[in-house]
Amino acid sequence: MTQTFDTTPGTRAEQEVAPARAMRTVRRRIPAGVVASGAFIALLLVAVAAPGLFTNYDPLAGDFLSILKAPDAAHPFGTDRLGRDVFARTVYGARYSLFIGIGATLISVVFGVLLGILAGQKSRLLDETNSRLFDIVSSFPTVLLAMLVVTFLGQGMFNIAVAVGLSGIPKFGRVVRAQTQLVRNADYVTHAHIYGRGHIEIFFRHLLPNVLVAVPVTATVFIGSAILAVSGLSFLGLGPQPPTPEWGVMLAESRDTLRVAWWPGVFPGVAITLTVIAFTVFGNYLQDVFEGRDNS
Amino acid sequence: MWRQVLARLGASLVVAWGSITVAFLALHALPGQVEDILAGDLDYPGLREAIAAEWGLDRGIGEQYVAFVTRIASGDFGMSYELRQPVTDVVASQLLPTVYLAATAGILAFSIAVVLATLTSGRGRVARRIASIVELTFASTPVFWIGILLLMVFSFNLRWFPVSGAEGWRSLVLPAITLALPTAGLLTQVLRDAIEKTLDQPFVTTLRARGLSERQIRVQHVLRHAALPMMTLGGWIIGGLLGGAVITEKVFGRPGLGTTTLNAVLSHDVPVVLAVVLLAAFIYVAASTILDVLYVIIDPRLKAQ
Numbered sequence: 001m002t003q004t005f006d007t008t009p010g011t012r013a014e015q016e017v018a019p020a021r022a023m024r025t026v027r028r029r030i031p032a033g034v035v036a037s038g039a040f041i042a043l044l045l046v047a048v049a050a051p052g053l054f055t056n057y058d059p060l061a062g063d064f065l066s067i068l069k070a071p072d073a074a075h076p077f078g079t080d081r082l083g084r085d086v087f088a089r090t091v092y093g094a095r096y097s098l099f100i101g102i103g104a105t106l107i108s109v110v111f112g113v114l115l116g117i118l119a120g121q122k123s124r125l126l127d128e129t130n131s132r133l134f135d136i137v138s139s140f141p142t143v144l145l146a147m148l149v150v151t152f153l154g155q156g157m158f159n160i161a162v163a164v165g166l167s168g169i170p171k172f173g174r175v176v177r178a179q180t181q182l183v184r185n186a187d188y189v190t191h192a193h194i195y196g197r198g199h200i201e202i203f204f205r206h207l208l209p210n211v212l213v214a215v216p217v218t219a220t221v222f223i224g225s226a227i228l229a230v231s232g233l234s235f236l237g238l239g240p241q242p243p244t245p246e247w248g249v250m251l252a253e254s255r256d257t258l259r260v261a262w263w264p265g266v267f268p269g270v271a272i273t274l275t276v277i278a279f280t281v282f283g284n285y286l287q288d289v290f291e292g293r294d295n296s
Numbered sequence: 297m298w299r300q301v302l303a304r305l306g307a308s309l310v311v312a313w314g315s316i317t318v319a320f321l322a323l324h325a326l327p328g329q330v331e332d333i334l335a336g337d338l339d340y341p342g343l344r345e346a347i348a349a350e351w352g353l354d355r356g357i358g359e360q361y362v363a364f365v366t367r368i369a370s371g372d373f374g375m376s377y378e379l380r381q382p383v384t385d386v387v388a389s390q391l392l393p394t395v396y397l398a399a400t401a402g403i404l405a406f407s408i409a410v411v412l413a414t415l416t417s418g419r420g421r422v423a424r425r426i427a428s429i430v431e432l433t434f435a436s437t438p439v440f441w442i443g444i445l446l447l448m449v450f451s452f453n454l455r456w457f458p459v460s461g462a463e464g465w466r467s468l469v470l471p472a473i474t475l476a477l478p479t480a481g482l483l484t485q486v487l488r489d490a491i492e493k494t495l496d497q498p499f500v501t502t503l504r505a506r507g508l509s510e511r512q513i514r515v516q517h518v519l520r521h522a523a524l525p526m527m528t529l530g531g532w533i534i535g536g537l538l539g540g541a542v543i544t545e546k547v548f549g550r551p552g553l554g555t556t557t558l559n560a561v562l563s564h565d566v567p568v569v570l571a572v573v574l575l576a577a578f579i580y581v582a583a584s585t586i587l588d589v590l591y592v593i594i595d596p597r598l599k600a601q
Contacts, residue, residue: 135307136314136318143542144573145573147542147573148322151566228438232438236543236546248440254444269441269444
């Protein structure tokens with residue numbers, strides 16, 4: 001979705017010195033926003049692993065004696081139209097959003113890295129073919145591409161992960177292509193060739209590790225936009241189906257009761273927005289640190 | 297300069313042709329007969345034969361491919377068997393409300409970005425902090441949630457605007473704002489960065505030395521300079537607005553291309569979905585090509601190369 005904002009690194013040639021510089025930046029000062037984002041991501045991970053720590057309610061169990069109860073001590077986020085605890089549903093929802101978002105990111109990473117490394121090779125044909133392929137995929141708006149995938153493959157969590165993952169391939173592909181070209185022409189690779197190392201050894205020992213360092217940072221930012229796209233597709237009813245406590249699905253369900261109850265329509269949205277912000281801020285910070293950009 | 301323009305046009309044609317090819321490959325590579333994929337959930341006697349006849353499925357694959365590319369390129373997307381209409385008619389009849397919504401939202405997003413970026417760039421640290429937090433928040437908020445919040449406040453509580461439908465300008469206000477805000481968030485970020493970079497340029501110092509007011513410098517000189525790179529985002533913004541329009545139409549129950557597409561997705565009406573997706577890709581490619589070419593023509597620094 002944000003491939004247009006690729007900050008294709010111009011400073012990656014200095015990759016070898018980046019870690020030392022990174023340490024210096026870390027010691028200086030970590031901005032409060034980054035700390036808060038990191039803490040929020042940690043909280044999300046706990047909610048994914050052990051949602052029972054946060055709430056005793058079952059996210060699927062309706063209580064017909066307490067339908068659409070406003071937030072109070074027993075139900076901090078209130079209850080929805082079936083009397084289900086909105087807080088419990090929001091906590092359990094972290095699982096779906098993170099799993100689908102990270103799943104989509106993994107798909108983008110795997111295919112983006114493969115195609116990007118191919119595009120970064122010496123062959124002009126490979127480069128042109130793969131680069132045009134990235135152009136083709138990114139000419140489809142994410143939501144519409146996803147709708148096409150769902151038409152072919154059907155609704156469901158796995159399929160929307162595939163759909164969003166597909167549209168993210170060019171982002172990683174382009175980053176990896178640029179990085180491959182840089183590393184391929186770096187002195188240490190040339191020297192390895194001169195020393196008579198085999199192509200396979202050079203690929204696995206020098207090229208691949210130095211190409212892959214670019215991936216985790218890009219991936220962290222991408223998880224945010226993947227979660228955003230996934231929530232939209234879930235809202236449209238293309239992903240998990242009710243009664244799954246997925247945030248987009250919950251918001252879609254809340255629309256029917258907005259006239260009388262605001263809380264089912266607010267808290268899952270806050271959760272999505274905070275999650276996306278947290279991954280974006282954290283990812284951008286990693287980018288600044290590892291690219292050695294000075295932001296102060 | 298003209299070489300650059302021609303190369304850009306050539307690359308766009310390749311991308312457009314590639315997207316048609318991808319569609320063709322998807323139809324043929326997926327498990328199941330093409331007839332079954334195009335028929336979706338429908339099944340009545342003679343349907344599969346009609347589809348096979350329409351797309352010439354008994355011919356060789358190469359021949360089918362040439363026929364497919366020619367048809368799509370000439371704007372013929374075949375029949376929607378679900379709606380029993382030519383896909384072109386379905387799309388044409390639903391296009392206007394969506395274009396209306398997307399265009400209004402686009403203009404709104406652009407205006408918000410220009411005003412906010414011009415006012416906040418290069419100011420004190422606090423103002424910039426606040427501005428960047430606001431932009432990040434809007435860029436990170438799902439379109440549909442903004443719609444739900446606006447509905448909650450302005451339709452259900454204040455009753456200023458209708459809850460759904462598409463009659464009159466009042467029904468356009470909330471959907472347009474909904475669709476505009478995330479785009480405005482991103483645009484403001486980009487434009488503000490560009491303005492701040494421009495403010496450091498030597499020509500701004502010259503303007504200050506000549507005694508121009510801050511407002512004159514920003515509005516007449518810096519903004520024009522900084523807005524130019526935004527043109528390269530145009531295609532991406534249009535694509536995003538089209539995608540967002542689908543979701544916005546769903547939130548506000550508006551008729552339009554998005555609603556039609558969503559129904560087509562849910563009833564597996566492949567020809568309609570394929571047509572809309574390809575159309576969006578063509579619009580993206582056309583818009584970004586035109587803007588890139590304009591950019592080369594307008595920017596004197598690129599002309600010299």
